[in-house]
Amino acid sequence: NDADLAFFPILGACQPTDLGKPRLGEAELKNSHHSLKCSISDTSWSIAYVVLPLGHLPGLGDSGSPLIQDGKVVGLLLSVNMHTWRGIAISAEMIKREIRI
Secondary structure: OOOOOOOOOOOOOOOOOOEOOOOOEEEEEEOOOOEEEEEEEEEOOOEEEEEOOOOOOOOOOOOOOEEEEOOEEEEEEEEEEOOOOEEEEEEHHHHHHHHOO
């Protein structure tokens, strides 16, 4: 109820991604198109607040991009405010709770 996050079955063999707890400091938004350095400015059990570099906002279709710290996914990008250069990511803590890892 807190966020609109879809899960779907994977058909075939795969390696699960390590999930970590978001912490304040440097992070990276990464997907198959690009990688953006950013930082986490605040966290709660369900949300991580992301500060993005000026001039390098995520684009259309980047929602759901993993937020990475120390090689672990700590969140998934939910939204970006184009005026403040800040974003919101669903915390991996919330993902763990929802899929009961």
